[in-house]
Amino acid sequence: MTNSKQCKNIIILGGGTAGWMTANLMVQQWQKKIANNQLSITLVESADIGVIGVGEGSTPQLKSFFDKIGVTEQEWMPQCNATYKNGILFKNWSGKDDFDSYFHxxxxxxxxxxxxxxxxxxxxxxxxxxxxxxxxxxxxxxxxxxxxxxxxxxxxxxxxVNYGYHFDAVLLGKFLSTFAVTKGIKHVIGTVNEAELAPNGDLHALVLNDGKKLAGDLFIDCSGFASVLLQKTLKVPFISFKENLFNDRAVTIATPHEDTAKLNSQTISTAMKYGWAWDIPLTNRTGNGYVYSSDFCTAQQAEDELREKLKLTDSSIKANHLKMKVGRVEKHWHRNCLAVGLSQGFIEPLEATALHFVQEAIDGFIEAYENGGFTHQYQAAFNDKMNARFDGIRDYIVSHxxxxxxxxxxxxxxxxxxxxxxxxxxxxxxxxxxxxxxxxxxxxxxxxxxxxxxxxxxxxxxxxxxxxxxxxxxxxxxxxxxxxxxxxxxxxxxxxxxxxxxxxxxxxxx
Ligand SMILES: Cc1cc2nc3c(=O)[nH]c(=O)nc-3n(C[C@H](O)[C@H](O)[C@H](O)COP(=O)(O)OP(=O)(O)OC[C@H]3O[C@@H](n4cnc5c(N)ncnc54)[C@H](O)[C@@H]3O)c2cc1C
Structure with missing residues (x-):
């Protein structure tokens, strides 16, 4: 196992929310090392492979993320069309008379x-x-x-009072990228074609499609569902939750607000025929999405059902269809690679826990890495903790x-x-x-x-x-x-x- 005491170069692959949250937390944690040229952090992202672009609700944990990196609500919320979230209203889930809805x-x-x-x-x-x-x-x-x-x-x-947020995920990514770059993160645009391994089997360098190489000591895989480094290159197995959670697709449609002088401060989650739909208020629009199982209905059926729910007759308002890979990796930190975000796993967005988990993963990693003197001493304990967190969230979602x-x-x-x-x-x-x-x-x-x-x-x-x-x-x-x-x-x-x-x-x- 690598002794990472000499860790001088950290490479983050992926510029979705997970990549930029990682970059911000790491630059915050190790700013002195960066200022003294003892550490360099580079984030590389593809101009051709987009970000997932959904993920509009959070838990209260996101507030502590912004507190930690020193950004106020007045600074980030208006730029991301963000609103406040008191919790989630669940409608039509129980199927029992007298229990049509409840608020979490x-x-x-x-x-x-x-x-x-x-x-x-x-x-x-x-x-x-x-x-x-x-x-x-x-x-x-x-x-x-x-x-x-x-x-x-x-x-x-x-x-x-504790609260979460609703936000435009794409704008949040942009905000976080600008902020991280001003703090000293190096930003490279390029698509990674392959990763080179060192003789001991660790990751050594990423090879970009223009032939450039990015060598590093520690690699953070934030490449989304593709999981280019942890799953594809290092072959860490993925454990599917399909048997527990059937949903594997989503369709999203943004709509204008019905009443422009009113704004919900909750997510509404409504059970549908083959899954459930979210209704998330942003300052400029409502985000809607239907998470469903492709074993039970087609993409067109899901889109039609969502349009019907929204009473949407305007076919020029386009829908966006997505696939989801639900489950987790067997190990989140393996050799000199840590996976964060969708590349480490995903539990469907019913309780909007994904970004919460991103933050926990990075905070937990930083703590384990520092406590271990920048070695892999606490790798197994970290992985056990991440797995238990994933499985615990899964159970709560399954219970719905x-x-x-x-x-x-x-x-x-x-x-x-x-x-x-x-x-x-x-x-x-x-x-x-x-x-x-x-x-x-x-x-x-x-x-x-x-x-x-x-x-x-x-x-x-x-x-x-x-x-x-x-x-x-x-x-x-x-x-x-x-x-x-x-x-x-x-x-x-x-x-x-x-x-x-x-x-x-x-x-x-x-
Ligand atoms: C339907 C749905 C609803 C969701 N709702 C919520 C929610 O309400 N709340 C919540 O917290 N989360 C939610 N999520 C999860 C949330 O969207 C993600 O956790 C979050 O956006 C982080 O994604 P990511 O950064 O891991 O991946 P992505 O956004 O997919 O980013 C991947 C990055 O990797 C780069 N990349 C990939 N391959 C390469 C390569 N070969 N070379 C170079 N770059 C590469 C891409 O360019 C991109 O920058 C939802 C997810 C889905 C699918």
Whole structure:
């Protein structure tokens, strides 16, 4: 294995969001070395092979990325037509009467006053008591989303609320590339035809189509689904999640806003016949996409269904069709190559976790690489952690399909009966059905879960995974311990400290 103490040249292959996020985090971390000419970082991207160009929603993690590289919201958001995201509204997923929609919030410190009531009530609802356990009522961000408010509180409101963003992925890539170059990243345009190996099997240099070579000590593969270095050159196997997650295609259509003086502050995810559709508000347009399985419908059927949903009669508004490779690599860091972004794997975009994962991968790598004195000492531990994160996210996404009671198409019937679910997911669902403590189950040895207990409560309660109400149960004062009108008032009063999303974005000084 290479001793990378002498790492002087880092080459990043790929200029999609993953490549430019990597470049920015690395230049930030190692700026002194770069300034002293001890380290050089070069990003090479093809002018002929485009970026994926979708990926318009984030988790709250993206805020910490910009904080880390020292960029304010006023600097990047207007340039990327970005808006705020309080969470995701799931519509028509459960297939059960009375459970048509629920909101998956980004939780914050303020929810410490109300979330325990939700968890408590859902515990009693799981025993058949008639208590309200719809998550929406218990989280401030659900109310902010419903009221189309921004998640930035007035100055006198003493709590911060967590939030994500919506943005134009292409513009975000451009913004990040300009910023990284001003910080000292070298930018090369060229298509990589092949990679040369050193005698020990490590990567040695990338050969461009004009014959130029880019030699390096460490290579970051951000070449998207092609995974030119890690999968194609170093032959690291890809583990498909097709058995767990059927969706492998997407079709996207951008539409103008219906009401130009209103702006949602949530992603809307609507279950469709063969998958689901997103509705993402940007400042200048709405991003729409339908993620589906090509085993169950054709690209044209999917496009037609999306157009019908959007009530779109204007055929001049074009659709964009994409293929997705869903799964992960066996090892994310192998020899002197780290894969980041789509080249390391992808779980369909239902909870918009891909960029979150990109950041975790780079942060985790930088930490492991530095702790190991710039050697590969912590490579195996890093890979184990990445795999567990991937598998944990996969399970949460799988649960959206497996828990559904929809029976309208073969797609939903097979998803609902899919036997290919992980042990961890089986334990979580069983624990819920038994009425046991999910918090405890999630920290048992061997459990893999990316999502916190509250998210599991939200999806299970939001889908109505409950027994029939038991009217024979005696009135139990304990079941009604929480004063729900009081919670409603508390959340309502908190929400008065937040402004209308559209007005907030338009009145904010640039
Ligand atoms: C339908 C869909 C919806 C998504 N929605 C979300 C979302 O809401 N939220 C989210 O976080 N993520 C989402 N994602 C994922 C997100 O788009 C990607 O994770 C993100 O854009 C990073 O992509 P990337 O940089 O890895 O790859 P790409 O954008 O594909 O970039 C690959 C780069 O590699 C270069 N390249 C490739 N081969 C070569 C070569 N031989 N020589 C030189 N250069 C080369 C290309 O030129 C390009 O610059 C979504 C993805 C899909 C498919």
């Amino acid at each position: 919030p980004f939780t914050s410190i303020i929810d410490a006053h109300t979330a325990p009531a939700f968890v408590y009530n859902s515990q009693f609802r799981r025993k058949g008591y008639d208590v309200d356990s719809c998550p929406d009522r218990f989280f401030l961000s659900a109310t902010l989303a419903k009221q189309q408010k921004s998640p930035i509180g007035n100055k006198n409101f003493p709590f911060d 399909y497996r828990l559904s009671n929809r029976k309208d198409t073969q797609y939903w019937r097979l998803n609902g009966a899919n036997p290919n679910i992980s042990n961890s997911l089986k334990i979580i669902v069983q624990c819920w059905l038994n009425g046991d403590d999910l918090n405890k189950a999630l920290v048992q040895p061997g459990m893999v879960s990316f999502y916190p207990p509250v998210s599991w409560h939200v999806i299970l309660a939001g889908y109505g995974v409950f027994p029939q109400l038991n009217n024979d149960l005696e009135k139990n004062e304990l079941a009604n311990k929480y004063d729900l009108p009081h919670i409603d008032q508390f959340i309502e009063r908190c929400s008065l400290n937040f402004q209308d999303h559209y007005q907030f974005l338009n009145s904010r000084p640039q």
